[in-house]
Amino acid sequence: MAKPCGESRREHLLKIGVSGVRGVVGDFLTPAIATAFAQAFGTYVGGGPVVLGRDTRASGAMLVHAVTGGLLASGCEVVQVGVLPTPTIQVYVSATGARGGLAITASHNPPEYNALKLFNARGLFFNGYERAELVDLYHQRAFRESVNAEMRGIVDASHLAPRIHLDRVLGLVDVPRIRTRRMRVALDAVNGAASVMSCTFLRDDLGCELHAIAVDPSRPFPRDPEPRADTLTDLARLVVETGADIGFGQDPDGDRLAIVDETGRVLDNDDVLAMVVDSALPRLHGDVVVNLTTSSAIDDIARAQGRRVHRTPVGEANVVEMMEAVGAAIGGEGSNGGVICRQVHLCRDSFAAMALVLDRVAATGLRVSQLAAKLPRYVRRQGKVPFEHGRLGRLVQQLVEALPEAEADTSDGLKLSLPGGWIHVRASNTEPVLRIAAEAPDRDVADELYEKALALASREQP
Amino acid sequence: MTRALRISQVGVRGVVGPGLTATHVVEFVAAFVAFLREPGVVVVARDPRASGLMIREVTVAALLASGRDVVDLGIAPTPVLQHTITRLRAAGGISIGASHNAPEWNALKFFGGRGRYLSTAEANELLDFYHLGRSCYVGHEALGTLTSDAGAIDAYLDQLAAAFDFDALRRLTVVVDCCNGTSALVLGRLGQRHGFRPVLINERLEGVAFAHEPSTTARTVALQLAPVVVPLGAAAGFLFDADSDRVAIADNRGRALSEELVLPLVADYLLPREQGRTVITNLSTTALVDDVVRAHGGRVMRVPVGRQAAADALASLPPETVALAGEGTGAVMMPRFNFAYDGIASMLAVLSLIVEGGRTLADMVDAYPRYVMLKGEVPLAASRMPAVLARLRERFVTGRGGGVATIVDGLRVDWPDRWFHVRVSQTEPIVRVISEQRGEAPEALHASLLEEVRRG
Numbered sequence: 001m002a003k004p005c006g007e008s009r010r011e012h013l014l015k016i017g018v019s020g021v022r023g024v025v026g027d028f029l030t031p032a033i034a035t036a037f038a039q040a041f042g043t044y045v046g047g048g049p050v051v052l053g054r055d056t057r058a059s060g061a062m063l064v065h066a067v068t069g070g071l072l073a074s075g076c077e078v079v080q081v082g083v084l085p086t087p088t089i090q091v092y093v094s095a096t097g098a099r100g101g102l103a104i105t106a107s108h109n110p111p112e113y114n115a116l117k118l119f120n121a122r123g124l125f126f127n128g129y130e131r132a133e134l135v136d137l138y139h140q141r142a143f144r145e146s147v148n149a150e151m152r153g154i155v156d157a158s159h160l161a162p163r164i165h166l167d168r169v170l171g172l173v174d175v176p177r178i179r180t181r182r183m184r185v186a187l188d189a190v191n192g193a194a195s196v197m198s199c200t201f202l203r204d205d206l207g208c209e210l211h212a213i214a215v216d217p218s219r220p221f222p223r224d225p226e227p228r229a230d231t232l233t234d235l236a237r238l239v240v241e242t243g244a245d246i247g248f249g250q251d252p253d254g255d256r257l258a259i260v261d262e263t264g265r266v267l268d269n270d271d272v273l274a275m276v277v278d279s280a281l282p283r284l285h286g287d288v289v290v291n292l293t294t295s296s297a298i299d300d301i302a303r304a305q306g307r308r309v310h311r312t313p314v315g316e317a318n319v320v321e322m323m324e325a326v327g328a329a330i331g332g333e334g335s336n337g338g339v340i341c342r343q344v345h346l347c348r349d350s351f352a353a354m355a356l357v358l359d360r361v362a363a364t365g366l367r368v369s370q371l372a373a374k375l376p377r378y379v380r381r382q383g384k385v386p387f388e389h390g391r392l393g394r395l396v397q398q399l400v401e402a403l404p405e406a407e408a409d410t411s412d413g414l415k416l417s418l419p420g421g422w423i424h425v426r427a428s429n430t431e432p433v434l435r436i437a438a439e440a441p442d443r444d445v446a447d448e449l450y451e452k453a454l455a456l457a458s459r460e461q462p
Numbered sequence: 463m464t465r466a467l468r469i470s471q472v473g474v475r476g477v478v479g480p481g482l483t484a485t486h487v488v489e490f491v492a493a494f495v496a497f498l499r500e501p502g503v504v505v506v507a508r509d510p511r512a513s514g515l516m517i518r519e520v521t522v523a524a525l526l527a528s529g530r531d532v533v534d535l536g537i538a539p540t541p542v543l544q545h546t547i548t549r550l551r552a553a554g555g556i557s558i559g560a561s562h563n564a565p566e567w568n569a570l571k572f573f574g575g576r577g578r579y580l581s582t583a584e585a586n587e588l589l590d591f592y593h594l595g596r597s598c599y600v601g602h603e604a605l606g607t608l609t610s611d612a613g614a615i616d617a618y619l620d621q622l623a624a625a626f627d628f629d630a631l632r633r634l635t636v637v638v639d640c641c642n643g644t645s646a647l648v649l650g651r652l653g654q655r656h657g658f659r660p661v662l663i664n665e666r667l668e669g670v671a672f673a674h675e676p677s678t679t680a681r682t683v684a685l686q687l688a689p690v691v692v693p694l695g696a697a698a699g700f701l702f703d704a705d706s707d708r709v710a711i712a713d714n715r716g717r718a719l720s721e722e723l724v725l726p727l728v729a730d731y732l733l734p735r736e737q738g739r740t741v742i743t744n745l746s747t748t749a750l751v752d753d754v755v756r757a758h759g760g761r762v763m764r765v766p767v768g769r770q771a772a773a774d775a776l777a778s779l780p781p782e783t784v785a786l787a788g789e790g791t792g793a794v795m796m797p798r799f800n801f802a803y804d805g806i807a808s809m810l811a812v813l814s815l816i817v818e819g820g821r822t823l824a825d826m827v828d829a830y831p832r833y834v835m836l837k838g839e840v841p842l843a844a845s846r847m848p849a850v851l852a853r854l855r856e857r858f859v860t861g862r863g864g865g866v867a868t869i870v871d872g873l874r875v876d877w878p879d880r881w882f883h884v885r886v887s888q889t890e891p892i893v894r895v896i897s898e899q900r901g902e903a904p905e906a907l908h909a910s911l912l913e914e915v916r917r918g
Contacts, residue, residue, distance in 0.1 A: 024601075024602075025527075025601065025602045025605070026527075026599050026600055026601040026602065027599055030492075030527065030597070030599055031488050031492075031520070031523040031524050031526075031527040031599075032485065032488045032489060032492070032524075034523070035484050035485065035488050035520055035523065036484075036485060039484055039485075057602065058602045058603065058605060059602040059605060061526070061605075061607075061608065062523055062526040062527050062605050062606075063523070065519045065520070065522045065523035065526065065608075066488070066519070066520065066523035066524075066527070068519040069484050069487075069488070069516050069517070069518075069519035069520030069521075069523060070484055070520070072484075072515060072516035072519060073483065073484040073516050073520075111602060112601060112602050112603075114602070141485075143483075145478075145479040145480065145483055146478075146479055146513075146516075147477070147478060147479035147480070147513075147566055148478050148479075148511055148512050148513045148565050148566045148567075148568070148669070148670060149512070149565075149566070149670045150479075151478075151512035151513050151515065151516060151669070151670075153512075153515060154515065
């Protein structure tokens with residue numbers, strides 16, 4: 001039964017827009033919508049082979065049929081890769097000359113959700129203009145309708161894709177050095193799409209002593225699928241109990257990574273990104289790209305290695321676009337545990353992140369907690385307040401007036417940079433809330449900046 | 463007006479692409495599940511058309527999303543699908559295939575429990591559900607699961623083996639034109655399991671280019687099948703449509719028999735061994751049926767053309783009183799096996815008749831009273847149809863014509879030795895004109911009928 005309109009709007013039970021299709025499976029994300037969207041996608045890429053994979057959500061199998069039907073109807077050949085991490089699917093698209101790819105995954109969202117992630121022939125997210133064209137096609141129902149003689153078939157490539165991805169990742173690091181260390185690694189793959197591949201990768205490729213939980217892709221998610229300190233308590237316990245050197249926590253489609261140090265402490269996402277960037281830069285050419293909300297620790301690390309940091313609006317697609325534009329080596333978004341390593345592929349990739357951190361540990365012989373302690377230290381305050389999107393303009397104006405000495409960046413909400421810290425306020429893309437973050441080397445400054453922004457935003461609350 | 467899509471009581475049919483789309487399929491299947499009251503699995507099968515894969519995917523998605531477990535038989539004959547529905551006590555089934563139509567067509571046919579065709583009332587309700595956009599999608603924790611059933615053809619053959627004497631049939635040389643359709647799967651297995659091996663032609667499953675149109679008519683039998691019967695020394699030749707629910711026949715002299723002869727031949731075999739006395743057929747089927755059935759002490763019940771009407775008639779009678787239902791198109795149903803039109807069972811019945819009668823098929827056919835049927839078609843002018851029918855009635859019934867009229871489906875008029883039937887096709891925008899006479903062709907009658915209909 002449908003819920004009242006107001007409630008539905010707030011919960012975002014279905015969203016069809018420039019980021020694709022996302023919704024609660026059942027009355028909202030229906031097979032009819034998935035089939036039609038896939039047919040629009042097939043029309044947009046113009047037929048030819050299209051790679052299709054999924055994560056382990058219960059609704060994935062049903063949606064594979066719906067999407068396959070839509071792709072076939074538009075004259076595409078459907079290259080099914082089965083249950084695989086999103087980065088593995090993207091790498092496979094780029095490696096095989098397919099016309100595009102789709103991943104059926106709602107990433108870190110709860111199990112009742114599912115979504116279609118869309119990739120172009122290079123295995124990259126469509127850019128904003130392409131996405132807008134695709135959504136127009138969907139709404140116009142201007143689909144390519146293939147006749148019988150134009151119908152193509154279904155190909156099973158599930159056994160081919162993992163190796164291509166893992167070999168690219170292994171090319172990033174000193175594999176013999178990691179294998180020699182025989183590190184003890186704990187893993188929580190949330191029974192997601194990376195479950196099987198992560199075990200192969202850590203145990204067989206990198207020679208780790210693996211202690212894994214939640215690596216059965218046939219079972220439901222045992223925890224909130226977003227890997228955070230409060231959802232990774234089982235992993236933290238596993239690290240301590242097994243005396244592991246490190247713990248890895250993944251999300252259902254294997255693009256995000258959280259790290260637990262050997263004491264059982266879940267590292268801050270910004271620290272994970274900083275640690276990976278620190279490990280990667282000596283081996284790779286190019287700059288660093290992060291979003292506006294990512295910690296200034298990245299700037300210090302890049303500066304130490306003579307690289308520039310480019311900032312973008314929040315969102316993986318924005319970071320990827322900038323990485324392409326400036327030829328960056330590595331990038332990511334501290335806020336959500338995503339690391340993008342160009343040499344593997346321009347996508348968030350928990351495998352690249354795992355390899356680079358293990359490489360760092362092997363190279364330095366330090367404990368993970370020691371590596372984290374050596375990172376530049378900033379104090380971060382962040383939170384969210386209910387907010388109506390239309391009021392952002394006035395808030396931006398008031399903040400600029402309140403801090404006239406700050407350098408303002410309005411590419412995504414407002415970021416005000418001061419010599420001793422920064423504030424970033426932005427409207428969420430997915431909820432009617434305003435996200436506020438402030439950071440400074442000094443706790444008092446961080447608190448002051450945060451409270452100032454919060455006070456102004458609260459005055460603008462509905 | 464070219465009709466590339468028809469959504470009606472009979473189901474959904476169209477030319478895939480310009481007519482029938484993935485969206486139609488998902489919406490209709492969703493409506494079907496909303497319409498199904500019985501719990502249970504839904505069985506799916508398809509014919510080898512390339513578009514069948516697309517339609518299968520979308521169909522399976524809509525069924526799973528509606529919380530139904532699905533058994534997919536893959537490429538399999540419709541009679542096997544119907545048998546499986548009964549065997550698994552499934553809630554219903556969906557056959558994906560356009561039967562005797564050209565490759566660019568496809569269609570969905572819906573079945574209820576025990577593999578039966580939907581009645582007119584049910585079909586109307588389903589159509590209403592489709593137009594209302596009804597569905598009953600479930601949440602992620604209640605979605606259905608998909609399985610296959612590799613034993614479906616064997617289980618179906620077990621049932622046929624219990625009814626027909628394969629040891630006796632094995633002695634006959636038989637040639638079959640599979641029209642690149644699903645019959646090849648059953649007949650191949652028949653050879654492996656029971657040693658009865660018809661010579662197969664066009665047995666390769668084909669998605670795009672059929673060797674020829676897969677319709678069960680004397681015309682298609684004459685193309686490739688009839689010419690090889692005599693060289694092979696075969697007792698008979700059979701031709702199946704893509705989903706194997708219809709059959710057409712060549713006799714041992716290499717003659718392509720009229721498709722109208724299938725039902726009388728099966729009746730000749732079946733009536734002596736059936737309790738049921740009633741044979742259901744439609745108003746366009748040959749009068750030879752009446753002669754054969756009467757000779758066995760049975761009775762013929764004539765219903766409007768279309769499976770819907772036959773299904774309604776079947777439902778209105780006690781099952782044990784019905785021996786047979788069928789059409790002049792080569793589609794024959796023997797309720798003792800299944801409530802399914804079954805070309806393969808019909809073939810086995812005709813072969814059994816040959817074995818038991820001790821006569822050749824040609825001799826048997828020649829011993830029947832001779833009827834000559836003429837079939838014609840005229841483009842439909844829908845708005846003028848009532849006037850055409852009224853004029854025909856005036857001329858052939860109430861006036862000096864003196865015939866007996868039946869008006870449940872267009873107009874049929876009967877005289878003692880001849881009859882005609884003028885009706886609008888359910889599947890194409892044409893008027894069908896059929897006349898038949900004992901002894902010789904009713905040329906003059908047929909010509910005047912065509913002229914009247916063309917006048918509009």
